[in-house]
Amino acid sequence: MNIIETHDLCKQYGNALRVAHLDLNVPEGSVYGFLGPNGAGKSTTLKMLLGLVRPTAGDIRVLGKKMDGGNRLAVLRQVGSLIESPSYYGHLTGEENLRIVQTLRGVPEKNIREVLQIVRLDGQRGKRVAHYSLGMKQRLGLAAALLGYPKLLILDEPTNGLDPAGIQEMRELICSLPERFGMTVVVSSHLLSEIDQMADHVAIIREGELVFQDTLEALHGRSRHHLALRTTNNAVARAVLQEKSVPCQEEEGYLILPILSDEIAAQLTRLLGSRNLGVIRLEERQKSLEDIFLELTGKAASL
Template sequence: MQTVIETKSLCKTYGRQKAVDHVELHVPQGSVYGFIGPNGAGKSTTMKMLLGLIHPTEGQVFLLGQEMTERNRLALLRQTGSLIETPSGYLHLTGQENLQVVADLKGVPRRDIARVLEIVDLTADRNRKVGQYSLGMKQRLGIAMALLGSPKLLILDEPTNGLDPAGIQEMRDLIANMPAATGATVLISSHLLGEMEQMVGFVGILHQGQLLFEGSLRELQRHSRGSFSLRVLQPQKAAPVLKGRGIAPRLEKGALTLPPLRDEELAGLVRAVAESGAGVVGLTAHSKSLEEIFLSLTQTQEVK
């Protein structure tokens, strides 16, 4: 699989603190890649190194199949759009006027503005002053600025930060459809795993500057699978079924607690409980928190 971003032993040290510690990313072409970790994990530092905004202490960055150097940095960045931290914009100018400023700075024809406004659903608000925009609209305008010139790569740092639920949903839909709508590969960071699960296909988990996991979302979901709560009308009839499958029946808040199970095992167990006459009312899945996944991944590494 061809990669659009690749890093080799990427490090950034500030004094004695290693903010990024030998990170090796592999972002597949045409994907939405979720870069996940708690605040302070090193996500923004890594993204700034990818964009040449800060220099690595050690290691290499490859963008679009080429190692980034001082000689080719600007040429590579012309094919890259980014939104790092707070979106910038002139509040006294309209969305259209802000995009005209950015298009002129990038050397992009102004006719491209209509295309990016359509992608981020701001066409109807193009002539409103940005000072009147909601935070979600400002974020989408920032993405429109990044999309000017049809970049092959889009790097977004926590674009859902501070948004209300409606704004988060709009951003999820926008980003999930970005490769199909624009042809761009997307690298997006967040400290919220739940947000990422609804828009990405690949994931990298960063913790204390180290990459603990990289792979498909499906692979990660194996790590995040938690317990299940099975509500039944007659727990006493379900108990023998659970015992017969090596599961100790445990009743909590009116529901039987089941351990993490594969889909096939879970389906078979629920069917057997239903056939016992226990009266299945509902099943609830409990995913592990990001912190629990970190602990699980760390323990796995230690065992290896």
């Protein structure tokens, strides 16, 4: 079952189409990474999923129900979210902030203590939020999103501005939610390295258009193995390889070849040596996820 489905989802501001014909499928129980460069339309898409922004065109189904004015509130009772940055009253304590949310959502008071423990803020619940660090404020925002133990949790750039320790803590917490509470988590980011360590399904958008959607394993599968050869004269070596019908192209001082068996690779190096060409380096390479991400996003991404 897909907990979120969109069909032909569009959002236009003036003459600019910020989200273009987006078809998303978020499997239940997954950590779904929503990737794209800054300004690609991630936050706009998430706001449309939550009913905060009205789509120009297209359909949205959340938890099996069409998201519209008639059932939006009923759907959102089962959804938690943290969009852009957490909201809070700085003069109140963390616990007092959560009590306001708890009252508005009509959830049990005991949930406050539980979510503070989940986000590891139980020792700071009596401290004014104005004195919280940025990481603590992010965790308080996550605690507010978790208060009702939602079936779906939507997080927009949850590690923004955190130090390495805070990023690691947030990542571990997000990864634990599906197994501990049966939640589906949608987490957006412009950092591939973050999503690579959290998600099991990935969607990548560029200028509002979906350019990839599949499992993280499938994204890894797009990285192609190849051989990189460097000789004392690459131009001559390339001609020799073409004689033997070995496809190759030159790239940054190396000849890029397909993966060859050990026997054929050994034959080629002997052949090059017989033509007085020295083999300086022959190595197996694999295209990195960053390279694939840059190709998909038109080299406009922050890594």
